[in-house]
Amino acid sequence: MRxxxxxxxxxxxxxxxxxxxxxxxxLQAWSSELTGWLIIVSAxxxxxxxxNLFRIHGTALMRMRPGWFNSLALIVALIVFAVIxxxxxxxxxEKINNLNQNLYDSIIGPLGAAMFAMLAFxxxxxxxxxxxxxxxxxxxxxxxxxxxxxxKAPIGELIWNKFPVIAEWLIDIPNTAGQRAIMIGAxxxxxxxxxxxxxxxxxxxxxxxx
Amino acid sequence: xxxxxxxxxxDRRIIYILLILVTAVPMISPLNLPLSISPGTxxxxxxxxxxxxxxxxxxxxxxxxxxxPDVHPIAAAVMEHLMDKGVNVVSVSFWDAGxxxxxxxxxxxxxxxxxxxxxxANLGFVPGQETAIKRFGENVGTVSRDFRGNPVSSLPxxxxxxxxxxxxxxxxxxxxNPGIQEWVRQVQGSLxxxxxxGSSTVNVPQTMxxxxxxxxxxxxxxxxxxxxYELVMGKPGASVAKMDAQSLGHIVIILFxxxxxxxxxxxxxx
Amino acid sequence: xxxxxxxxxxxxxxxxxxxxxxxxxENPVYRFCEHVFVGASAGYALSVNIxxxxxxxxxxxxxxxxxxxxxxxxxxxxxxxxxxxSIAWLSRWSMAYMVGIGSGLSMFGVVNxxxxxxxxxxxxxxxxxxxxxxxxxxxxxxxxxxxSVEQKGAVKHGASLGRWxxxxxxxxxxxxxxxxxxxxxxxxxxxxxxxxxxxx
Amino acid sequence: xxxxxNTATLLVTILTMAAIALVGINRSKSxxxxxxxxxxxxxxxxxxxxxxxxxMGSPVHYSPGIGAATDDxxxxxxxxxxxxxxxxxxxxxxxxxxxxxxxxxxxxxxxxEIVRQGYMTAGRPDMFQEDTVQFLSNEQxxxxxxxxxxxxxxxxxxxxxxxAFWAESLLFAEAGAxxxxxxxxxxxxxxxxxxxxxxxxxxxxxxxLYAAGAYLSQDRVKLGSIAxxxxxxxxxxxxxxxxxxxxxxxxxxxxxxxxx
Numbered sequence: 001m002r003x004x005x006x007x008x009x010x011x012x013x014x015x016x017x018x019x020x021x022x023x024x025x026x027l028q029a030w031s032s033e034l035t036g037w038l039i040i041v042s043a044x045x046x047x048x049x050x051x052n053l054f055r056i057h058g059t060a061l062m063r064m065r066p067g068w069f070n071s072l073a074l075i076v077a078l079i080v081f082a083v084i085x086x087x088x089x090x091x092x093x094e095k096i097n098n099l100n101q102n103l104y105d106s107i108i109g110p111l112g113a114a115m116f117a118m119l120a121f122x123x124x125x126x127x128x129x130x131x132x133x134x135x136x137x138x139x140x141x142x143x144x145x146x147x148x149x150x151x152k153a154p155i156g157e158l159i160w161n162k163f164p165v166i167a168e169w170l171i172d173i174p175n176t177a178g179q180r181a182i183m184i185g186a187x188x189x190x191x192x193x194x195x196x197x198x199x200x201x202x203x204x205x206x207x208x209x210x
Numbered sequence: 211x212x213x214x215x216x217x218x219x220x221d222r223r224i225i226y227i228l229l230i231l232v233t234a235v236p237m238i239s240p241l242n243l244p245l246s247i248s249p250g251t252x253x254x255x256x257x258x259x260x261x262x263x264x265x266x267x268x269x270x271x272x273x274x275x276x277x278x279p280d281v282h283p284i285a286a287a288v289m290e291h292l293m294d295k296g297v298n299v300v301s302v303s304f305w306d307a308g309x310x311x312x313x314x315x316x317x318x319x320x321x322x323x324x325x326x327x328x329x330x331a332n333l334g335f336v337p338g339q340e341t342a343i344k345r346f347g348e349n350v351g352t353v354s355r356d357f358r359g360n361p362v363s364s365l366p367x368x369x370x371x372x373x374x375x376x377x378x379x380x381x382x383x384x385x386x387n388p389g390i391q392e393w394v395r396q397v398q399g400s401l402x403x404x405x406x407x408g409s410s411t412v413n414v415p416q417t418m419x420x421x422x423x424x425x426x427x428x429x430x431x432x433x434x435x436x437x438x439y440e441l442v443m444g445k446p447g448a449s450v451a452k453m454d455a456q457s458l459g460h461i462v463i464i465l466f467x468x469x470x471x472x473x474x475x476x477x478x479x480x
Numbered sequence: 481x482x483x484x485x486x487x488x489x490x491x492x493x494x495x496x497x498x499x500x501x502x503x504x505x506e507n508p509v510y511r512f513c514e515h516v517f518v519g520a521s522a523g524y525a526l527s528v529n530i531x532x533x534x535x536x537x538x539x540x541x542x543x544x545x546x547x548x549x550x551x552x553x554x555x556x557x558x559x560x561x562x563x564x565x566s567i568a569w570l571s572r573w574s575m576a577y578m579v580g581i582g583s584g585l586s587m588f589g590v591v592n593x594x595x596x597x598x599x600x601x602x603x604x605x606x607x608x609x610x611x612x613x614x615x616x617x618x619x620x621x622x623x624x625x626x627x628s629v630e631q632k633g634a635v636k637h638g639a640s641l642g643r644w645x646x647x648x649x650x651x652x653x654x655x656x657x658x659x660x661x662x663x664x665x666x667x668x669x670x671x672x673x674x675x676x677x678x679x680x
Numbered sequence: 681x682x683x684x685x686n687t688a689t690l691l692v693t694i695l696t697m698a699a700i701a702l703v704g705i706n707r708s709k710s711x712x713x714x715x716x717x718x719x720x721x722x723x724x725x726x727x728x729x730x731x732x733x734x735x736m737g738s739p740v741h742y743s744p745g746i747g748a749a750t751d752d753x754x755x756x757x758x759x760x761x762x763x764x765x766x767x768x769x770x771x772x773x774x775x776x777x778x779x780x781x782x783x784x785x786x787x788x789x790x791x792x793e794i795v796r797q798g799y800m801t802a803g804r805p806d807m808f809q810e811d812t813v814q815f816l817s818n819e820q821x822x823x824x825x826x827x828x829x830x831x832x833x834x835x836x837x838x839x840x841x842x843x844a845f846w847a848e849s850l851l852f853a854e855a856g857a858x859x860x861x862x863x864x865x866x867x868x869x870x871x872x873x874x875x876x877x878x879x880x881x882x883x884x885x886x887x888x889l890y891a892a893g894a895y896l897s898q899d900r901v902k903l904g905s906i907a908x909x910x911x912x913x914x915x916x917x918x919x920x921x922x923x924x925x926x927x928x929x930x931x932x933x934x935x936x937x938x939x940x
Contacts, residue, residue, distance in 0.1 A: 002569045006576035013577055017584030021592075022691045025681040037552035038581055038750055040537045041574060043529035044556025045785035049815035050522055052788065056811045067833075070515040077519030078526070085527025090534065102488050105310070108524060108819065109275040110492040111517045113668055114499035115821035116276035116847060120459070120665035121503045122854040123658050124229055125222040128466040129857065130878035132474045137647045141877075142471070144651030146464060152659050153460035154245050154434065154453050170652045171415060173610050177617030178649025179870055180598045181642070182886040184618070185625040186868035187594035188912050189890025190755035191694075192701055192905050194583035194590075197758055201705070201901050202893075204765045204797055205579065205758075205790040206572050222858075226503050233662065234669055238679055276821060276847075279667020280660055306528075411660030412871065415653075433663040448680075452666045459662040499825070502855075506832035514825045521819030525785075559789060571789060578786050582754030589752040591694055599916050600938045603923030605930070615924045622917050625887045628715045628907040646885065650874035657871075 007200040014198040053078065077107075144170060214480075217473035225466055232462050236454035243454050250421070251438040254406060254428035257379070258288065263296030265378035266367065269315075270343075270393065271301055271308035277385035277410050282311055283436035283449045284408035285383045289315050291443055293324065298367050300377070302333040302353070304342055304388045309334045309357045327365045332357040339388040340396060347374045347397030374403050385410040390417050394425045408435065482678035493676035496668055617645050689938055701908040708904025715907035717895050722864055722882035726763075726896075729838035729862040730770045738837035739777035742767055743827065743852070745843020745867065746783040746820060749790055753844035755890065756868050757787055760843030761794050762893035763866070767840060768798030772807055779830060780813040783823040788815045824848040828855040835859060841876075842866040842889060853879035866892060 013034055020031030057071035065071075081103065088100035131146075133139040150156040151167020196202040261267070269289075273281045292299055301312035312332040320326055333350075334357035336342045345352050350371055356362055374380055380403050382390045390407045398405045404427055409417045411432030420426040430439055433456065436449035484490065498513040537553050540546040555577055561570040602618045604611040623635060624642035631639050674680035683691065707713040733740045744760035747753025764780065771778040780795060782788045792813045799808050816826035828851060831839060839856040841849075842865070849865070849872040856863045857879060865876040866884030876883040884892060887909070894902035923934045 002572075006572045009573060009576040010580040010583070013580030014584035014587075017581055018587050018694070021588045022684055022687040023681045024684055027681065033548065035581060035585070036536075037549070037555070038578070039532060040549065040552035041556045041559075041578060042750070042786050043532045043536075044553075044559055044574075045578075045788065046525050046529040046818065048559050048562075049782070049785035049788045049818070050526055052810075052813075052815045053518075053522055056814060059810070067511070070511055073512055074515040074519035077516045078523040081520045081523025082526040082530075083523075085524050086530050089527055089531040101310075103520075104524065106488040106492040107495065107516065107520050108822075109307075110496050110671060111499055111513060111825070112274075112276045112819065112821040113278070113664070113671070114496040115824055115851065117279070117496075117661075117664040117668040118500065118503060119847060119850055120233075120661045121226045121229060122850045123654075123661045124225050124463045124466065126850060126854055126857075126875065126879045127463055127654070127658075128220065128222075128225060128470050131467045131470070133471055134474075137643065140644055141647040141651035141654075142467070144648045145655040146467065148652045148655030149460055149464055149658050152656060153457050155243060155457040155461065157246055158244065167655075170648070171656060172418075173613055174617065174645060174648040175415070175652040177614045178621055178646050179653075180602055181618040181621030181625075182646070182649075182868075182873070183594050183870060184598050184602075184916055185622060185887035185913065186870075186890070187590040187598070188697075188909050188916070189759075189887035190590045190868065191587055191595070191697055192909050193755040193758050193890050193893075194587045195698055195701055196901070196905060197579060197583045198587070201905075202758065202762070204794045205575060205761060206793065223504055229665075233665060234673065237666065237669055237673060277664070279665075279670070280663040411663060412657050415656065432660055433666070434659065448670075452663070455666055456659060456662050459665075460658060463658060502828065506829065511829060511833075514829045517819075517822045518817045518826045521817045521822040525818050562789065562792075572793075575789055575793070578750050579754075579758075579790070582748070582750040582757075585750070586752050586754045587694065588690075590755070591697070592690055595916070596690065596693060596938055599919055600923075600935055602920045603927050603935050605927040606924055607928060611924075615920065618920060619917055622913055625913060626910050627717045627891050628903075628910045629718070630716075631718060650877050653871065653874040654878060 003206075006206050007203070011198055011200065014194075018198075050078070144174075214473050214476045217469055218477060220466070220469070225462075228462055229459060232458040233455040236458060237451060240451045241454045243457055245434075245437060245441060245450070245453055247438045247442060248431075248435075250429055250431070251435060251442060254430050254435075255291075255439060255442045257404075257406065257428055258291055259295075261292070261295060261297045261378055264298070266298040266300060266371065266376075267292060268374060268377040268380045269299055269301040269312070270380065270382040270384070270389075271303045271311050272305045272382060272389040273311070273385035273410070274305055274307040275310075278311065280410040280412075280432045281383050281385050281408060282314075283433055283452075284430045284439070285311065285315060287436045287439040287443065287447070287449065288381065288408065288430075289319075290445065291439075293319055293329070297378070298328075299330040300333060300367060300371075301330070302346065303335045304339060304392075306335050306337070312357065326358070327360070328367055331362075331365050331367050333362065340392045343388055343392045344396035347393070347401060347403075349373055350376075373401065375401050377403070379404050379406060381406045381408060383408040384413060384417075386413060389413075390420065390426065394420050398425050484676050484678060489675050493672045496672055500668075621645055686939070697912055700911050701905055704908030704911070705901050705904040708900045708907065711900075713904070713907075715903045717891065717903060717906055720884065720888055720891065720895050722866065722884045722888065723892055723895050725862070725864050725882040726767060726840060727770060729840065729864055730767065730774055730776060732862055733771075733837035734774040734776045736835075736837045738835050739779050740767065740771055740838040740840065741827070741831055741834075741836040741856075741861070742778055742780045743841045743843065744780070744782070744787060744791060745841070745845050746823060746848065747787075747844030748784045749786050753869075756844035757784075759889050759893060760866075761787075761790060763840075763842045763896065764791065765794050765798045766893075766896040768795050769802045772799050772802035772804040775804075775807075778812065779834065779836070781823070781827050781830065782813060782815045783818055783820070785815065785818055788813070820846065820848060824851050827852060831855050831859055831861065836861050839863045840865075841880075842884070842892065844869050845872045845876075847872075850875040850879060856880075 017031050020027040060071040061068050088096045131142040148167045151163040156163040316330050333353045384390045407426050407429040414431045421429050437453045440447045498509045502510045537549050555574040558570050558574045561567045620638050620642035623638040747757045817823045839861040845867050863880040864882045865880040866889040868886045894906045
């Protein structure tokens with residue numbers, strides 16, 4: 001019972017969701033009900049995950065481990081955002097709404113944007129580190145990268161007006177061919193992996209024997 | 211450490227500092243390097259320019275703060291063109307952060323005397339990703355209240371608009387999924403709307419096939435697309451100024467790759 | 481230069497600089513911002529999901545009597561069974577449900593939007609250099625992905641051609657995003673140099 | 681119940697692929713057929729990486745990607761979790777700490793179960809700690825900030841990333857390089873493979889990620905499934921080739937059939 005029920009749930013749910021895309025009738029209704037539930041179950045999972053955060057940082061704080069100050073900051077931020085966000089969402093007044101928006105716009109927004117923008121630096125250092133003509137293969141990659149970069153930079157066409165044409169060709173033909181084939185292979189692999197899960201042949205996530 | 215191996219192992223921090231310098235300095239005082247206009251931009255401009263005053267255009271704002279620097283400038287440039295021409299703009303978003311950008315666009319023009327509800331309106335965020343795009347595409351009425359809490363039916367701008375075919379154009383400003391693929395798959399194919407795209411640079415290769423097939427009529431690509439658009443419009447602005455930084459940033463990166471390789475070769479020769 | 485007197489502009493700009501400082505060295509200021517960021521976004525997500533439970537479960541159950549929604553609520557609560565040893569196994573029911581959705585959805589998705597579509601668009605008339613390159617390019621890369629066949633003879637040559645082609649693909653993709661990434665940096669500078677320092 | 685228009689080919693394809701997989705799995709399971717799998721350097725490197733972390737007395741960081749268990753990226757996540765099971769057992773064998781970081785709340789309980797199970801199988805249930813599997817944040821870049829912080833503070837010596845990744849791929853790979861970790865990555869996310877290839881020591885490309893579980897476990901069921909994947913790939917290749925020949929002769933019957 002402990003072992004079979006989860007396997008049956010996975011199989012039944014998966015089969016309904018899969019075939020609802022191809023058959024009209026009750027399957028579609030069941031599938032949209034089942035996938036609709038996901039929003040609710042996932043919402044509970046977010047709570048579970050937050051409990052984990054709380055336990056790790058709460059312990060660090062109580063035992064005054066090195067860096068406890070940061071754990072405190074994390075917990076305070078978590079509580080402030082959760083409380084103000086919930087108040088704003090469940091019908092807060094204008095003041096709460098503005099505070100909620102300002103908190104988002106000046107903490108989560110910019111910090112996320114800064115993390116993302118850090119990629120500009122990392123693209124540079126990764127390129128410097130990785131693009132060496134160590135082998136024939138690496139050389140091919142290097143040349144393709146440089147041609148594309150020059151062709152794409154506004155200044156490239158000022159140097160030679162064929163650079164953008166070369167870059168376009170590289171993107172359109174060899175790049176597309178490579179991407180397509182990788183995608184086909186990955187699709188086949190993904191299908192097989194999902195199938196094994198659906199059939200219960202893969203169940204590490206459900207724990208082993210009781 | 212001798213010179214060659216030093217060149218081979220330049221401290222990454224030197225690369226970062228140089229990159230900061232060559233991008234920040236031209237932003238403060240632009241060099242005004244020339245910029246050519248790609249045919250796609252001209253095409254995009256011509257389609258928008260052919261609209262009549264009083265037409266209404268739908269903006270689908272599908273990006274978040276992290277990707278915004280590459281997409282929001284496109285929306286701002288097109289918005290400027292439309293307001294200038296007296297064309298109305300309705301925005302909607304299938305990303306939860308999207309409506310914020312709609313507000314940013316509209317507040318600017320409100321300060322200039324344009325009127326919310328008449329010249330533009332922000333329908334806010336519609337959850338549900340691909341299915342939401344399909345439902346909204348077929349029936350704009352799925353949104354009952356706008357982002358500011360007004361009943362959508364009370365907005366003069368929405369008069370006579372039932373589905374997305376009632377808009378003169380639909381422009382998706384997009385930094386990922388859901389976005390242009392979903393618009394093409396769910397709405398453009400079945401309703402035959404005129405769809406344009408303002409895409410983040412990274413998403414261009416994914417969007418290109420739809421432009422080739424004509425399902426997307428024209429595309430502006432990233433910050434550069436915005437800069438080109440500003441030039442075509444005859445109002446060079448913030449994006450044009452950033453192009454110098456863009457070019458110099460590229461050169462620095464290529465330079466470091468070249469230096470690294472020269473050092474690598476010198477080292478091998480020894 | 482007219483430095484901003486808006487407290488929020490200060491918070492944004494200083495936070496961004498703290499994050500950027502990481503590229504030089506991990507440091508206490510970054511560490512502090514990292515923790516605030518993680519906590520803030522977890523709290524934010526919590527509020528979004530509380531609202532989501534109210535909208536999608538609580539209201540429909542209490543106001544419209546949609547009792548079928550009790551099932552996902554129970555599945556959601558069962559996730560917490562893992563904290564009680566004797567009933568921990570019950571949480572697997574919820575996981576089994578989520579995994580079922582994932583496998584069903586993805587089996588359809590990958591076959592429909594990746595496999596069939598890509599196979600179809602690879603069928604090109606062999607009447608131009610580009611098309612020939614495309615078709616044989618795709619075939620050679622696919623050859624590389626054969627796992628149960630030993631790579632020797634013709635297979636080896638085909639597969640190594642495939643590897644070469646993939647290297648071009650990776651180089652091109654890398655080069656292609658450089659520009660987009662620099663734009664992001666410029667956006668960050670706009671916040672720091674413009675909104676905060678008033679230099680732009 | 682009737683078929684939705686234009687889905688016949690899809691249905692036939694799915695059923696055929698499932699049938700081929702089942703035959704492959706069954707024949708392999710019954711011993712009628714023993715598929716082998718070619719060497720995947722990236723996976724051999726995992727043991728080396730864990731070994732080095734042990735020597736240095738530093739932990740191993742593992743990320744099963746940032747995709748969910750409930751959408752299109754689920755198979756990559758599942759594949760990442762499969763490899764996680766193996767890596768956990770390896771770290772248990774070497775008595776080295778593993779830190780698993782999680783972005784998706786719905787992947788969190790799955791990963792916890794896998795790690796707990798991995799320690800159990802290796803006979804070391806005592807090694808499982810509350811912070812072995814850490815949820816960081818479901819905001820993409822907050823998660824990234826957390827991972828980068830952990831890699832630095834804990835001086836991670838091996839960084840293994842298997843699953844679906846987006847823009848944070850390069851952040852992780854460069855932050856990992858900064859602390860001098862051996863890095864092994866694997867993903868089927870097209871846009872990110874180039875960054876992993878450029879910045880990591882070993883990279884599993886696309887389908888290789890899905891073959892990883894079979895390669896590591898040498899489990900007959902999985903091996904059979906891999907061999908079946910090869911057959912499907914062979915069919916796809918034949919279709920592409922024949923389709924192109926037909927297209928050259930301006931016969932578009934096959935291409936149209938795939939649209940149905």
